[in-house]
Amino acid sequence: MIDASINEMLTERKQKFLIPANIVANVLESNNLYHAFLVLTKNQYAKIIVLDNDGKYKGLLSLAMVTDQMLDTESINVSKLTHILVGDVMQTDAITVEDPYDVENDLRLLTNNPFLPVVADNGDFTGIVTRRELLKAINRMVHNIDDQYEITKK
Ligand code: AMP
Numbered sequence: 001m002i003d004a005s006i007n008e009m010l011t012e013r014k015q016k017f018l019i020p021a022n023i024v025a026n027v028l029e030s031n032n033l034y035h036a037f038l039v040l041t042k043n044q045y046a047k048i049i050v051l052d053n054d055g056k057y058k059g060l061l062s063l064a065m066v067t068d069q070m071l072d073t074e075s076i077n078v079s080k081l082t083h084i085l086v087g088d089v090m091q092t093d094a095i096t097v098e099d100p101y102d103v104e105n106d107l108r109l110l111t112n113n114p115f116l117p118v119v120a121d122n123g124d125f126t127g128i129v130t131r132r133e134l135l136k137a138i139n140r141m142v143h144n145i146d147d148q149y150e151i152t153k154k
Helices: 004-010 032-045 063-070 076-082 105-110 131-148
Strands: 018-020 026-028 047-051 059-063 114-120 125-130
Touching: 004 105, 004 131, 026 032, 032 047, 032 059, 032 063, 032 076, 047 125, 059 063, 059 114, 063 076, 105 114, 105 125, 105 131, 125 131
Parallel strands: 026 047
Antiparallel strands: 018 125, 047 059, 114 125
16 A cells, blocks of 8 residues: 555546546547548557547547558558447457546556546546656655655654
């Protein structure tokens, strides 16, 4: 378990942990892969969130999932993308979290994932927690801890 003082320092600016849904790039499960390819290429994220028309979280889509569908035996066929929907190829088993401010859980899960989708229990997509924001909080903590605490070796 994380020490309470460390946890308190890490969550001093906890509002920064959650990147809210309204500024997270997404595609709809009903979009075709041609559209998704443009979105992924334009915003330069390797993986983005997939939603349904009601703003519910559905999964993740990576550029590799799209380009994989473009491959024919000996060539690349971009036009195939207009006939395949995001919902047909998206990843549906990605780990999600409900509470973005559970630092202990975030630390464990962000070790292997660059970001975590935050999903409410009714399926609404709330936003994402990123490794970058957590690392910034850790960076601040390790540089400031001796301003607030006397650290003595046991
Ligand atoms: P970062 O830690 O900021 O590099 O973000 C890690 C990953 O989170 C990125 O590679 C994206 O896949 C995702 N990500 C971060 N910010 C956004 C955003 N505003 N919209 C969509 N995806 C994002």
